[in-house]
Amino acid sequence: MNMIRARQLVYDYEKRDEEGNYAGVTRAIDQVDLDVKPGQFVAVLGHNGSGKSTLAKHMNAILVPTGGTIWVAGRDTRDSEEIFPVRRTAGMVFQNPDNQIIGTVVEEDVGFGPENLGVPTDEIWTRVEESLKTVGMLEYRSHSPNKLSGGQKQRVAIAGVIAMEPQCIVLDEPTAMLDPNGRKEVIRTLHELRKKKQVTVILITHYMEEVIDADRIFVMDSGRVVMQGTPKEIFSRVDELKHYRLDVPQVTMLAEELRKRGLDLPKGILHREELVDAICQLK
Ligand code: ADP
Ligand code: MG
Numbered sequence: 001m002n003m004i005r006a007r008q009l010v011y012d013y014e015k016r017d018e019e020g021n022y023a024g025v026t027r028a029i030d031q032v033d034l035d036v037k038p039g040q041f042v043a044v045l046g047h048n049g050s051g052k053s054t055l056a057k058h059m060n061a062i063l064v065p066t067g068g069t070i071w072v073a074g075r076d077t078r079d080s081e082e083i084f085p086v087r088r089t090a091g092m093v094f095q096n097p098d099n100q101i102i103g104t105v106v107e108e109d110v111g112f113g114p115e116n117l118g119v120p121t122d123e124i125w126t127r128v129e130e131s132l133k134t135v136g137m138l139e140y141r142s143h144s145p146n147k148l149s150g151g152q153k154q155r156v157a158i159a160g161v162i163a164m165e166p167q168c169i170v171l172d173e174p175t176a177m178l179d180p181n182g183r184k185e186v187i188r189t190l191h192e193l194r195k196k197k198q199v200t201v202i203l204i205t206h207y208m209e210e211v212i213d214a215d216r217i218f219v220m221d222s223g224r225v226v227m228q229g230t231p232k233e234i235f236s237r238v239d240e241l242k243h244y245r246l247d248v249p250q251v252t253m254l255a256e257e258l259r260k261r262g263l264d265l266p267k268g269i270l271h272r273e274e275l276v277d278a279i280c281q282l283k
Contacts, residue, residue, distance in 0.1 A: 003200040004036040010067030028054040030223035043211035046220030047245040061086040091161035093171040097153035107141040113164040131159040151182025168200040212270040236268035
């Protein structure tokens with residue numbers, strides 16, 4: 001069974017004029033088919049307004065489809081009885097960590113989620129400890145979240161979600177407000193999380209450097225999935241990416257420029273070492 005499966009998914013936002021009268025719709029998701037397998041690390045790319053957040057909100061039943069269907073671990077999100085199980089299956093992390101942290105002490109914050117789920121007290125503490133360990137924040141357990149860096153706060157927010165033991169975690173531009181170090185911390189944490197707990201990770205971002213180690217990339221434009229494939233496949237299609245107003249990782253760009261100048265390098269180079277090796281093998 002797929003963790004996420006969407007077929008002909010459509011979502012329309014209603015437009016209103018100044019008087020609040022109905023003024024048509026904006027189609028934010030347009031006939032999307034999408035499959036994410038359990039344990040996959042998937043990235044969703046797309047410029048502003050391409051429909052990424054709207055798609056993410058469907059994975060957690062915050063929004064339900066206008067047309068088509070999305071199943072989360074086999075559950076149809078339009079079925080009102082499935083909303084609660086869907087939300088337990090897919091945890092969400094948003095852009096701004098300050099809006100997600102509510103506790104005054106790190107461990108208390110991480111414990112809120114499981115507490116709300118009615119998890120017994122001793123198990124809450126086990127989960128809090130385990131989750132903080134996974135994100136590398138255990139030593140901060142009795143700190144105040146206010147004093148943490150952006151990257152640390154976002155890791156605490158991630159710990160809060162994994163303490164609820166979701167099968168899937170959906171992150172909507174979790175690194176957008178972080179400095180480069182914070183961004184690296186968060187991405188590293190997500191890969192650890194996937195490795196240690198086999199959690200399915202769906203990462204929405206517009207930083208290309210963050211997606212090169214994903215299993216699969218989906219590119220969105222005007223509410224549609226316009227490209228999908230492995231990072232190597234996606235970043236071999238530099239001209240298409242530019243057409244969708246997306247960048248490519250710096251290393252890929254450099255390799256592409258060198259190729260255009262006649263160096264016989266393979267397409268879709270993603271890592272610096274790969275480029276160095278490829279250059280060293282040139283005759
Ligand atoms: P992204 O996350 O890729 O920037 P969104 O999913 O936020 O894209 O937006 C997709 C489209 O839906 C855009 O045209 C946006 O203006 C529109 N949209 C998003 N949220 C709302 C909303 N609450 N009401 C009306 N239109 C919206
Ligand atoms: Mg968005």
